[in-house]
Amino acid sequence: MGAPVTKATNYRVAPEVTRALGLEHGLTDGEYDRVVEHLGRTPTFEELGVFSVMWSEHCSYKSSRVHLGRFPTTGPRVLQGPGENAGGIDIGGGMAAIFKIESHNHPSYIEPYQGAATGVGGILRDVFTMGARPIANMNSLRFGRADHEKTPFLLGGVVAGVGGYGNSVGVATVGGEAHFDAGYDGNILVNAFTLGIVAHDKIFRASAAGIGNPILYVGSKTGRDGIHGASLLASSEFKEESEQMKPTVQVGDPFTENLLIEACLEAMAGDDIVAIQDMGAAGLTSSSVEMASRGGVGICLDLDKIPLRDESVTPYEMLLSESQERMVVVAKQGREDNLREIFERWGLDCVPVGIVTDDGRFRATYRGEEVASIPVDALTDAAPAYNRPIAAPDKPAGEALDLGAIKEPTDLTATLTRLLASPNLCSRAWIHEQYDCYVGANTLVRPGGDAAVVRVRETGGGLAMTTDCNSRYVELDPYIGAQHAMAEAVRNIAVTGGRAAAMSDCLNFGNPEKPEVMWQFSRAIDGMSEACNFFGTPVVSGNVSFYNDTLGASIPPTPVIAMVGLVKDARTTATIAIEKPDQIVVLLGSGEPELNASEYLSVVHGCTGDRPPALDLEAERQLAELCARVIERGHVSTAHDLADGGLAIAIAEMCIAGPGIGCDIDITVADRFDTALFGESGARVLMAIDADGIDSVETEAAELGVAMTRLGSTGGTRLRIAAQGAMLVDAAVNDLHEAWSTALPKIAAGA
Amino acid sequence: MKWGVLHFPGSNDERDTIYALESVLGYHARLLWHGDRNLADCDAIVLPGGFSYGDYLRCGALARFSPVMEAVADFAKSGGPVLGICNGFQVLCEAGLLPGALVQNRGLKFRCVPATLTVENNTTAFTLGYEDGAQAVIPIKHGEGCYVADQSTLAEIQDHGQIVFRYTSNPNGSIDDIAGVCNREGNVVGLMPHPEHAVDPLTGVTDGQPLFRSVDQWKQAA
Amino acid sequence: MDFVARVYVVPKPAILDPQGKAVETSLHSLGYEEVGDVRLGKYIEVKLSGDGAAGVEARVEEMCRRLLANEVIEDYRFDVETA
Amino acid sequence: MDFVARVYVVPKPAILDPQGKAVETSLHSLGYEEVGDVRLGKYIEVKLSGDGAAGVEARVEEMCRRLLANEVIEDYRFDVETA
Ligand SMILES: Nc1ncnc2c1ncn2[C@@H]1O[C@H](COP(=O)(O)OP(=O)(O)O)[C@@H](O)[C@H]1O
Ligand SMILES: [Mg+2]
Secondary structure, three states, X not given: OOOOOOOOOOOOOOOOOOHHHHHHOOOOHHHHHHHXXXXXXXXXXXXXXXXXXXXOHHHHOOOOHHHHOOOOOOOOOEEEOEOEOOEEEEOOOOEEEEEEEEEOHHHHHHOHHHHHHHHHHHHHHHHHOOOOEEEEEEEEEEEOOOOOOOHHHHHHHHHHHHHHHHHHHOOOEEEEEEEEOHHHOOOOEEEEEEEEEEEHHHOOOOOOOOOOOEEEEEEOOEOOOOOOOHHHHOOOOEOHXXXXXXXXXXXXXXXXXXXXXXXXHHHHHOOOEEXXXXXXXXXXXXXXXXXXXXXXXXXXXXXXXOOEOOOOOOHHHHHHOOOOOEEEEEEOOOOHHHHHHHXXXXXXXXXXXXXXXXXXXXXXXXXXXXXXXXXXXHHOOOOOOOOOOOOOOOOOOOOOOOHHHOXXXXXXXXXXXXXXXXXXXXXXXXXXXXXXXXXXXXXXXXXXXXXXXXXEOOOOEEEEEEEEOOHHHHHHOHHHHHHHHHHHHHHHHHOOOOEXXXXXXXXXXXXXXXXXHHHHHHHHHHHHHHHHHHHOOOEEEEEEEOOOEEOOEEOOOEEEEEEEEEEOOOOOOOEOOOOOOOOEEEEEOOOOOEOOOOHHHHHHHOOOOOOOOOOOHHHHHHHHHHHHHHHHOOOOOEEEEOOOOHHHHHHHHHHHHOOOOOEEEEEOOOOOHHHHHHOEOOOOEEEEEOHHHHHXXXXXXXXXXXXXXXXXXXXXXXXXXXXXXXXEEEEEHHHHHHHHHHHHHHHHOOO | OEEEEEEOOOEXXXXXXXXXXXXXXXXXXXXXXXXXXXXXXXXXXXXXXXXXXXXOOOOOOOHHHOHHXXXXXXXXXOOOOEEEEOHHHHHHHHOOOOOOEEEOOOOOOOEEEEEEEEEOOOOOOOOOOOOOOOXXXXXXXXXXXXXXXXXXXXXXXXXXXXXXXXXXXXXXXXXXXXXXXXXXXXXXXXXXXXXXXXXXXXOOOOOOHHHHHHHHHHHHHO | XXXXXXXXEEEOOOOOOHHHHHHHHHHHHOOOOOEEEEEEEEEXXXXXXXXXXXXXXXXXXXXXXXXXXXXXXXXXXXXXXXX | OEEEEEEEEEEOOOOOOHHHHHHHHHHHXXXXXXXXXXXXXXXXXXXXXXXXXXXXXXXXXXXHHHHXXXXXXEEEEEEEEEO
16 A cells, blocks of 8 residues: 555555355356456456456457458558557558448447437547548438337437537538347447548557557546446347446547548658557457557546546446547657647646556556556457357248249339338438538538548549448348348449458347257358358458347347448449439349338338349449449449349439439339349449440440340330330339338327 | 638638638638637638537637637637637627627527528629529528527618528528628628538539629728 | 535526427427426536635636526526535 | 426535536636536426315325335435416
């Protein structure tokens, strides 16, 4: 003990550490033994807290690590693969794109506004920590049934939170996705993505170095928020009691984040910083431990120096707090004042709280007492890793489809209208109109189409980005389903004129202790890995979210793909909108529509089928190349891929997105009308092309071996779809627009 | 012409405004820090959009006390052209340099959509370049853009031609569809829509260009 | 001496209060039919020190006028208590 | 009988209150150095009818829990008066 302290100023609370307390902290018996072994003694209370968060599923990836190694993570463009705060790729002109997607599922279910908001805040920090200025956000959302009683509250809160944070912090939210499915009734998904750009030689890595270098604490003060928040919440099943974990709720302060971005970027532009890292899940502990581990050094923290919101915060709480908008900086010795000057000008705290040491230990002192001293290794490399049992489910998901029992609707116009107003196909405008998509002055293709495209001024080109996952497909076949998600992402990028370059992923799954969940997980990774190799799109960052279970039921497996592509020239992009009459409408690609697993089957007939549509990766690749080429060359500026809802939905969306111009098309129907109109498949794209551009597209298509069919032309104000002369659909674009655009506001209002 | 663009903590569109002014429109433009007490010989001042001081308490309420705002008030009084965009408009209202106030959208939600405006007064420093009654498409993006004023203020600004822009289709519940107003002299203008995001053909429409160009005419006439 | 000032800021009656209206509608739809008008304002708790209540009140009045309320759209009142 | 309920909702003490913090900083820079902690919450005035204060209070309590406050991050209190 150091100098005698009075009780009023010493807030160390240190209950006796026992195995039972270890178990309460979420450690298993075996893990507790290993803790004792690593230390050669019983841990202190603070050390127990540190082990429990560092070894949590969320921080240690203990169930997923053995599988993630299968992802291809290298390639000619990769500047930074997984392992840092975010991944990075070369985008030409000496510039890099830094990006990552991350989950904030459980916090968003407990408090949707703050959960979503702090999710956005966290992913932004992961990106600007690397030295990159964030220029685009996306969000991938899953809610329960549209008519579930909690859905309006959760939807409203999450969207307001994403917008509330992103708009205020000043980064454009340019895209995302939102789906409704009963499988998420008790466990919604909120995945947030950020992309930033930085010059190659300005990329920062969070690796502590330089024995004796000071460690600075920057940003908001530490409070009690989120003790065991993200880490433990995301590391166990969701139970009724979880809703009681209210002290774990974190509140975001986008204003401080905005200042933090500017101040950090300014500080990183100088030469005073060795490493910088945000305090994310498990706060101060995991940020310092990770920096120490990457640099192969030790870190010693003086907890008396931590800026506190409330003086009674204990050392245990300081180590575990997940208060937002905080960073840890390793400064060069003697440069602290330069840094303090910058941060203070932005109104931010910047205080030395420790030093880099050579003993390879994570140490923390409080009031002259050492409250923690742990080998860094024990917390990182030597953290538990489990090869959990894997078993395919006894019976396959879904039920075999008996097409004979699926009655074809008599009024296909009514069916189309109904589908356009269904929860998963209706307009997302209610969502993205709550997001500022203009700020930054770089948004070339705004939300509402396929991928979003953002300009890169330094290169004159652009970056296309999209998030995708059809979890029904994945549930029916995790391998093919995950590949469909990738193919759709590649297609979404291609139809805006980009070429998919690399990706991040957020693997949202159920309880990994269930062998069937691990089977889904492992199969999805295999499928994605194969597709990554095939498309040449390595995984540069990502996140795993397990334990998405409520009351024993797992969510549908949801490996969300966040794909980033390069657009050569900011002046040549395409959108889905039909802007002109008298253009020729063509269908490219040879995917054969199927009813199995389609949105139509689920909405109109209430069943799912038993497998996703067939997938042809080679066809996808050729089709994507064709789209990028013809758009790049300026032959085409209207293109849209076919995904959920099939051909009829896609063409309707193209009419709706423009000024109201209709089109007349005639399709060849082999079998059933509903299959032709609403069946789903991979590898199909629609384009509307000027008459004088059609030959060029035809030539390119022939060269790449992509089938091209002329379907009809644009014009008038009605969408007409005929098959071999018989009119199947005949609707005013205005009416379709009305059905499509009013559906989501009704869901949000609980109407 | 040299433009000064204020930078409060929490401003978001200040760099976009500089980009619009310099790279698209070819003016000189510079950032002015909220703690500065002079305007560095700028010929026109923009208060940009964003969330100054987090927009905590009320939008624009905390920014109006920044040291730089005293200089802006003097500049405005001496007839210098001052433009408040979105949050900048809110700051000007809070500072009493423009009449009225902005409150939460009637729909209670942030809205980011293109809005069509009618130019109601084309004699101000920022509208000389528009035809009288011209329409312009300029995006809005705000949660608190509902313009309010009491009856007497409303009558007064109506009588003095201080209503500068109206929405053709009201997106936020503003009284009388008001999207922008000016002071009596017409040198201080505030509007909720974002003209700086309506100048570059690559990112959308260009209907915001005349707004900035108007200042050239205003200066010449002065 | 330590005081706490409690400041209540409400939209002026002439100013529409869409948030209050929304709360009212929600309360009705939750079955609280006895509810009439709802107004939604701000509640600000300020801890401060001073020599006596009168002096503190004068200061708080000034804070309200300068910062805490915007008299174009809001009314305010407050009370001061020793903490 | 007509009543008015005044509901005060404030962020829980352990929860970050960035608004309150910002107001605090602003008051300091305006020269109110005597100001300590500031918390910013909501003030809700609900007009309602009922047979007696006790019944009305029970109803208001329920409204607070169900709608007016978010107990995950906020505390509330209220008083009821005849209007
Ligand atoms: N949560 C969201 N946030 C922002 N934009 C969204 C969101 N959900 C959907 N969008 C936008 O709506 C459009 C349609 O989305 P989606 O149907 O998922 O496209 P696709 O089928 O091409 O993947 C896209 O532009 C998408 O970015
Ligand atoms: Mg698409």
